[in-house]
Amino acid sequence: MTYLAKPKLHHPTLPKNKLGFTRRDYEGAISTLCAGCGHDSISAAIIQACFELEIEPHRVAKLSGIGCSSKTPTYFLGSSHGFNSVHGRMPSVVTGANLANRELIYLGVSGDGDSASIGLGQFAHCMRRGVNMLYIVENNGVYGLTKGQFSATADRGSKSKKGVANTDASIDMVMLALQLGATYVARGFSGDKEQLVPLIKAAIEHRGAAFIDVISPCVAFNNHPGSTKSYDYVREHNEAVNFLDFMPPRAPITTEYEPGSVQAVMMHDGSTLVLRKLHADYDPHDRIAAMNHLAEHEAKGQVVTGLLYVEREPEDLHANLNTVDAPLNKLGERELCPGAATLEKFNASLR
Ligand SMILES: Cc1ncc(C[n+]2csc(CCOP(=O)(O)OP(=O)(O)O)c2C)c(N)n1
Ligand code: SF4
Ligand SMILES: [Mg+2]
Numbered sequence: 001m002t003y004l005a006k007p008k009l010h011h012p013t014l015p016k017n018k019l020g021f022t023r024r025d026y027e028g029a030i031s032t033l034c035a036g037c038g039h040d041s042i043s044a045a046i047i048q049a050c051f052e053l054e055i056e057p058h059r060v061a062k063l064s065g066i067g068c069s070s071k072t073p074t075y076f077l078g079s080s081h082g083f084n085s086v087h088g089r090m091p092s093v094v095t096g097a098n099l100a101n102r103e104l105i106y107l108g109v110s111g112d113g114d115s116a117s118i119g120l121g122q123f124a125h126c127m128r129r130g131v132n133m134l135y136i137v138e139n140n141g142v143y144g145l146t147k148g149q150f151s152a153t154a155d156r157g158s159k160s161k162k163g164v165a166n167t168d169a170s171i172d173m174v175m176l177a178l179q180l181g182a183t184y185v186a187r188g189f190s191g192d193k194e195q196l197v198p199l200i201k202a203a204i205e206h207r208g209a210a211f212i213d214v215i216s217p218c219v220a221f222n223n224h225p226g227s228t229k230s231y232d233y234v235r236e237h238n239e240a241v242n243f244l245d246f247m248p249p250r251a252p253i254t255t256e257y258e259p260g261s262v263q264a265v266m267m268h269d270g271s272t273l274v275l276r277k278l279h280a281d282y283d284p285h286d287r288i289a290a291m292n293h294l295a296e297h298e299a300k301g302q303v304v305t306g307l308l309y310v311e312r313e314p315e316d317l318h319a320n321l322n323t324v325d326a327p328l329n330k331l332g333e334r335e336l337c338p339g340a341a342t343l344e345k346f347n348a349s350l351r
Helices: 038-052 068-075 090-100 112-118 120-129 173-180 193-205 231-237 287-299 317-321 340-350
Strands: 060-064 081-084 105-111 133-139 184-189 209-215 238-240 242-247 262-266 272-277 303-310
Touching: 038 068, 038 133, 038 193, 038 209, 060 068, 060 090, 068 081, 068 105, 068 133, 090 105, 090 120, 090 133, 090 317, 105 112, 112 120, 112 133, 112 173, 120 133, 120 173, 120 209, 133 193, 173 184, 173 209, 173 287, 173 303, 184 193, 193 209, 193 242, 193 303, 231 238, 231 303, 242 303, 272 303, 287 303
Parallel strands: 060 081, 060 105, 105 133, 133 209, 184 209, 238 303
Antiparallel strands: 184 303, 242 272, 262 272
């Protein structure tokens, strides 16, 4: 059995959003992951974010690759579109789907094995092309599904459950996303929902390639002393660059923070991301500074979390390719077959 259906019974007093949906309407099947797996907390954060953003579930397309992390879309947004692709191939499937229909909200869920090894090339091109999506890597430093081999994000020197040290250099997906041109880049921790939910909400509203690396401990194979992706390690070494609140355009914007400690980031649709700053010098609009900040703190053994970078006016793949607005399945024969004269004119323009 790959999943268990959840009973649809709701408590009548559960709070509803403006669409009349409760949080439970954004859930999926019962999770079959190990109890305590960080991935389940990320699913809960996605459910919370979509409920609070008042998203109609049928407007979301959730796509994934292969791994425990890639199984999770079954456990949230049970009424949304879903596609469980081949190992490491989620990005190209999202790219195609997005080009065919830009009206959906695209949510790609992957693992560190899925995205930093077999799917690394796919990840790279998806980010550099600016596919309008939220790409989440549920990062536990191991291949959980295949019993805990080191993944490419495992830190050099970190230890496996059996005490063997990893000798390979690690890939930092956040650094890579920054270098590749992603226009929204953040890192969260599955154990910190207060930080993760606003990060997800703002990323969903971002029109461009949004990437969130979420450290997500694997309780079965990577949650022991010597691991740098365990609950204890991340709690002890977490260095948050900012605290966040996300306000959709319809909510009145209030400042409840001390002047000077708040930075409001306007998103493309008029919504506001409020950064409650921990570090007065941290500027989330400076890509190079974000990379330097990451490198400096990683050298000290610190895991930097929060919103590292957001571009004020992002452009996505559709803007760059100048594509038609309408989903391709809504185009009629006239638009799809404009006739021999138009084809001749087009061919002439290429000569
Ligand atoms: C082409 C192919 N190669 C290898 C595998 C075996 N395999 C399944 S999941 C996986 C790694 C999953 O790791 P990750 O993406 O980190 O997910 P996690 O289970 O840790 O959440 C591998 C190597 C496969 N399914 N397909
Ligand atoms: S093996 Fe690890 S990643 Fe997979 S469900 Fe269990 S705890 Fe989660
Ligand atoms: Mg993994």
